Amino acid sequence: MTTKYKLRITGECKQNMKLCMRRGLPMDELWTVVGKLLNGEQLEEKYHAHILTGDRKGQWECHIRPDWLLIWEIHDQELVLVLLNTGTHSDLFGKNKR
Numbered sequence: 001m002t003t004k005y006k007l008r009i010t011g012e013c014k015q016n017m018k019l020c021m022r023r024g025l026p027m028d029e030l031w032t033v034v035g036k037l038l039n040g041e042q043l044e045e046k047y048h049a050h051i052l053t054g055d056r057k058g059q060w061e062c063h064i065r066p067d068w069l070l071i072w073e074i075h076d077q078e079l080v081l082v083l084l085n086t087g088t089h090s091d092l093f094g095k096n097k098r
Contacts, residue, residue: 004040005074005081016087020068029064030086037072037081059084 009017021027036043043049049062052071061071069092071084085092 003035003038005038005079007034007038007081007083009083010085013083013085016085016091019091020086025065025068030070033062033064033070034081034083037074 017027017030020030033043033047043062047062047064049060052059052061056071059071059073061069064070064086067088068086069089070086071092073082073084074080075082
């Protein structure tokens with residue numbers, strides 16, 4: 001199946017995906033969102049997708065579940081979707097996080 005974007009996943013995101021699996025989170029829900037992003041689809045309202053500001057300007061975030069987030073960037077020039085991180089609010093924005 002051809003998608004609009006190629007997928008790149010950062011090392012930090014891969015580590016946190018493993019943590020999400022150990023926590024028993026349903027990874028199929030993550031891959032549903034990623035599939036939509038890869039195809040260039042707009043996410044449904046239930047995901048609360050929004051662009052971030054400050055240190056994360058240009059990055060996007062959505063809620064897979066109320067306390068399970070996905071952060072990504074899209075590089076349209078290269079047609080690449082980069083998954084930057086996933087996890088809880090504390091994992092991603094807690095003390096000692098950028």
